[in-house]
Amino acid sequence: MSGVRVLVGTKKGAFILSSDGTRKRWKVSGPHFAGWEMYHVKGSPADPSRIYASQTSGWFGQIIQRSSDGGKTWETPGGEKPPAPGGGPAGASNKFVYDTSAESGKPLTTHQWYDGTQHPWEFKRVWHLEPSLTDPDTVYAGVEDAAMFRTTDGAKTWHELAGLRGHGTGPKWQPGAGGLGLHTILLDPANPNRIYIAISAAGAFRTDDGGKTWKAINQGLRSQYIPDPKAEIGHCVHRIALHPSRPDVLFMQKHWDVMRSDNAGDLWHEVSGNLPTDFGFVIDVHAHEPETVYVVPIKSDSEHYPLEGKLRVYRSRTGGNEWEPLTKGLPQRNCYVDVLRDAMAVDKLDSCGVYFGTTGGQVYASPDAGDTWSPIVRDLPAVLSVEVQTLQ
Numbered sequence: 001m002s003g004v005r006v007l008v009g010t011k012k013g014a015f016i017l018s019s020d021g022t023r024k025r026w027k028v029s030g031p032h033f034a035g036w037e038m039y040h041v042k043g044s045p046a047d048p049s050r051i052y053a054s055q056t057s058g059w060f061g062q063i064i065q066r067s068s069d070g071g072k073t074w075e076t077p078g079g080e081k082p083p084a085p086g087g088g089p090a091g092a093s094n095k096f097v098y099d100t101s102a103e104s105g106k107p108l109t110t111h112q113w114y115d116g117t118q119h120p121w122e123f124k125r126v127w128h129l130e131p132s133l134t135d136p137d138t139v140y141a142g143v144e145d146a147a148m149f150r151t152t153d154g155a156k157t158w159h160e161l162a163g164l165r166g167h168g169t170g171p172k173w174q175p176g177a178g179g180l181g182l183h184t185i186l187l188d189p190a191n192p193n194r195i196y197i198a199i200s201a202a203g204a205f206r207t208d209d210g211g212k213t214w215k216a217i218n219q220g221l222r223s224q225y226i227p228d229p230k231a232e233i234g235h236c237v238h239r240i241a242l243h244p245s246r247p248d249v250l251f252m253q254k255h256w257d258v259m260r261s262d263n264a265g266d267l268w269h270e271v272s273g274n275l276p277t278d279f280g281f282v283i284d285v286h287a288h289e290p291e292t293v294y295v296v297p298i299k300s301d302s303e304h305y306p307l308e309g310k311l312r313v314y315r316s317r318t319g320g321n322e323w324e325p326l327t328k329g330l331p332q333r334n335c336y337v338d339v340l341r342d343a344m345a346v347d348k349l350d351s352c353g354v355y356f357g358t359t360g361g362q363v364y365a366s367p368d369a370g371d372t373w374s375p376i377v378r379d380l381p382a383v384l385s386v387e388v389q390t391l392q
Contacts, residue, residue, distance in 0.1 A: 004347045005389040009038035012381035016071045023367040026376045043389040047136035054126040064155045077155040096123045099162035106166035112174040121145045130185035142182030146199040161211035169233045176201035188247040201236035217265030238281045239341045243290035253283040271320020282344035287352040291319040296339040305336040329373035342385035357383025
């Protein structure tokens with residue numbers, strides 16, 4: 001029987017939740033890397049046993065972890081042993097070094113700071129890991145300060161795809177409230193040279209040549225605090241999603257507004273429709289229905305919790321504009337959690353499963369595409385990311 005493996009990154013470790021195809025009973029494994037911020041944990045589509053994890057600490061720095069047995073055991077690909085509890089800080093196991101060469105880095109040295117001044121590029125952490133669709137040793141990493149890195153040797157070494165920061169707008173990129181992070185990476189399954197990324201708060205970009213050159217894809221976006229309505233960059237994009245059968249159709253949850261593009265991001269239009277609020281962080285697409293989209297509305301950009309204290313996932317079966325609240329099994333009073341940008345995923349079983357995690361430490365699952373929900377686990381540390389592997 002097929003099954004699923006849900007990979008959960010939290011502020012205090014990683015957890016692996018597994019079930020068979022019925023998704024009725026769950027086994028919880030963890031915490032792995034207890035006490036560490038686990039910004040993202042994701043499995044390889046090419047080899048389900050291979051999992052990568054971003055392990056971060058303000059004291060110890062950034063470490064990439066890799067598993068080759070579905071999360072049972074882990075190793076640091078660079079060979080360094082993580083620091084022991086109570087020990088002093090150790091050097092980073094995987095170096096993320098910005099390219100400043102004249103040939104490819106186009107000597108970029110600064111970006112814009114919160115106050116409008118220029119600020120040096122400083123590596124802080126890996127926000128997102130996106131394994132290749134075809135090669136378990138190739139992984140893309142989105143980091144803070146915003147840049148794109150790639151490994152082809154299973155995370156032993158990383159090299160920047162410097163064409164992104166060298167796009168020409170890099171010195172104008174400015175952090176959002178949570179930092180200058182590259183948090184979304186989408187690989188086009190129909191075109192291996194096409195990649196979409198999103199940066200808070202620079203916007204969305206696309207490459208059509210494997211990362212050598214990039215194009216800003218923000219036309220049609222409107223942001224309250226940007227005076228120029230046709231600004232090329234500066235939009236705070238929270239998340240982008242696509243369906244593999246239609247990789248030119250993109251859905252976006254922006255700082256405000258739910259957006260859609262039918263031409264690979266060249267132009268966007270709003271599809272917020274009847275949502276009670278169109279501020280949120282997550283957005284995802286049904287595994288088998290490319291016009292079925294999910295979002296979790298949050299009250300506002302200053303109040304990051306569900307409107308009226310009711311936790312509701314909203315589903316559109318029409319690709320946007322017409323939205324229905326999904327509430328069965330979700331708390332409908334006194335609920336003031338948030339759902340962060342990487343904390344929703346869908347499985348590929350015949351009856352599509354949808355999963356999301358909250359800052360209150362709950363991970364909810366729906367085995368019927370959102371009709372009903374139940375918590376897989378409660379009382380974890382605040383959930384930063386949720387990914388799912390469909391296992392045969």
